[in-house]
Amino acid sequence: MKAPRSLFAGGVIATLVLCILNAVAAHPEKGPEPLRGNIQLKSLTSITFNKDGILFLADPLGMRIYAIDAKQENVKKAMTIEVSGIDEKIGALIGVSSRDVKIEDMAVNPTSQEIYLAVTRKNGGSEPVLVKVDNKGSLSLVSLNNVSYYETSLSGVPSPDAKLPQPWHTRTMAVTDMAFVDGELMVAGLSGEEFSSNLRRFAYPFTNQSKAVKLEIYHTSHDRYETNSPIETFLPFTVNGQQQILAGYGCSPIATFALSDIRAKDQLRGNTIAELGGGNRPVDMIMHKKNLYISNSDRTLMRMTPEDLNNAKPLTTRAPGIYAATGVEYLSIASVGVTQLANLNDNYFVFLQRNIEDGTLNLKSNQGVNVPSKYAQLGSQLYREKKYKESAKNYELAVKEEPNGIDFYNMACSYALDNNADKAFESLNKAVEWGFFRKDQYENDTDLMSLKSDARWKTLSAKLE
């Protein structure tokens, strides 16, 4: 971990760039024209990107959703990122102490791998702020002035015309999560008045129309009674070739809904596939390298494997005790205080974590807990049997299936021991490219001894950290 640098060192000059967002490209099909001007948010509690770098901003107090084009080209992408004391740094940037920084949501721009944070600057009128963390860990404000944007109303029901005393006639809601799924923005929310949980769908570009489905889950883990409790977090995923929405609920079932049903029906009951155990609520979820990661309010970071998710059965039995889990099994990762999660790239995800010992809030990246593929396992076994050529071949198959830094590195070791320096260097360069660049590992690994006298070692070594 890098310690904060001295405040007044002349060489350390943080660049502060107000990012001017690109104009929203006109949609190829006939659709509404984008607006141009300043987006004036009343609140900003949820953000998400689609794969093309369109950023969606939810403003529940203003009852609106905005979309802007944040696509970036030719940006040097970060493999990993670490910003310690992220709330203090955001506070420093926007002129308040960390106590007045509320981080609402985090999303990664897939076109630049820059991290966007939706923040409320609590002191001084509770202003919504959009902050960007670039590949070097530098923070800047994202301007929403003079941009092209689309907007739509979040309100499904027109305001009643009756003259009622303020503030009782206004419709209130919270947006708990958003995701872009197959051409549509899906928004999970909760009303401040009537009790219902629904998922709204907005076609993009927005047409000022939306469709909603009321979702229920059958609390088989909790006896016969159903609930229409709000979705805390959700994401799209594919199970056995079928597109699904996976939703996490407070106290704390995980349920699935078929995307085709969400689109076809007004009301839908999902399958509860896991109960994470009572007294907890899931905070965020991501799919990373086909694994599901769940951060929690009162439990550790969890991982579920694709095999277990594919084989999930709707629950029909109660959880065996008050804090007991049932259904799809999870690995409890020794990591507490994790809140927001987002995919940084194919190899790393980023997360916010409150250090329970010193209280700091840190932005970190991690490769997750990965089960080696069958080829990697075989590669490792053949390595131990000193069959290096066959071992390398299996690692080749492993990275073909799923490229990753560790398998490229292990492949290089097998090639080096097989005296194939060309292939070994090729693999090591790939390993660096895929985020495996720990200098001490390269320097101290005896498998790579034969390569150190090669001129190419120096070039490689320069890329290590």
Next chain:
Amino acid sequence: MKTLKLFCLLMVCACFLPVSGQPSLVLKFQDENVWITGLGSTTIADDQWKDILRIYTDEAFARRINQPVAGTYTRYGDSLSFKPNFPFAQGESYHAIFGKLELSFSIPLKRSTPTVTEEVHPQASTLPENMLRLYISFSQPMMPGEAYDHIKLLTENGTPIDKAFLVIDQELWDAERKRFTLLFDPGRVKRGIRSNVELGSPLQSGQTYHLVIDSAWRDANGNPLSSSYTKTFSVSSAERTRLDTNRWKVIAPDAGTHDDLIIKFDRPIDYALALKCISISAAQAGKIKGKAILINSKCWRFTPDQPWAEDQFYIEIHPQLEDVAGNNFNNPFDIDLSKESRQNSSETLKLPFSVGHLPK
């Protein structure tokens, strides 16, 4: 690279060494901006100022966090101004650094009328065990992100009840942040749910509770509430049946008067929804304008703007109406799906009434 930048910075600072006979450099805070005056002529490009004049929050300064406040730098003759992207915040201190010049300044908290917790709804002093929703209203806008730290549910003798409420990180505020919606954890309100069975319902019939809003909750200006607020209520048995207008009592006014139309409910009704979902119409006159209030959660009173005419009147009720436990006309909050299925009628209910005639 670093050395080069350091060298450039030193060169830049050297440019401002006061020349005899010329006014010296002054760093000051004025009109909500930071200023340097007496710059004279410099060759510094506009985009370099951010590296030369840096403003830090008190926290960043004390903890040596290398992140200056974001803002705009503008040259006016031999002066330079720094305008922060967000106005310097009340109650904060800042430190401006320009070469060897340093300036510290503080923004005082704005003195404003203290914010008061005005009301907690439902107003009724007896509430059902499966109570779902409360509204807390304030006299002025509040600061978000702090609600759940400042609301406590206590037993009669003051023991706090853990995890009674549904925590929603985004919080449920109205557009002005003057009304906060607080939900009891539905997992603990519902029958048969693990947390209800084993953690138990947070409220028990026959007991008394205190809902306490502590004064440390800050308003939008950063000031604490004028005082703590306590709502004490007793708890009756759970209400698990759907709403039914047959159990309501309607007291019709007399024609020609401004008298109130009164609906007496059989149970406490949700405050916001009672005011939103119930309206009065007439066969000929259409929508009747007037003012509605809900008293003690169980009595809805409507005063017309115009005297009641001779007409056929209706109480129109949107099916979204709920009681304080979340039961509506279509469904009770809790359904055993093995015995019944969820109904979803969106039809407005119409309850006819006739105005009386005063004796002539």
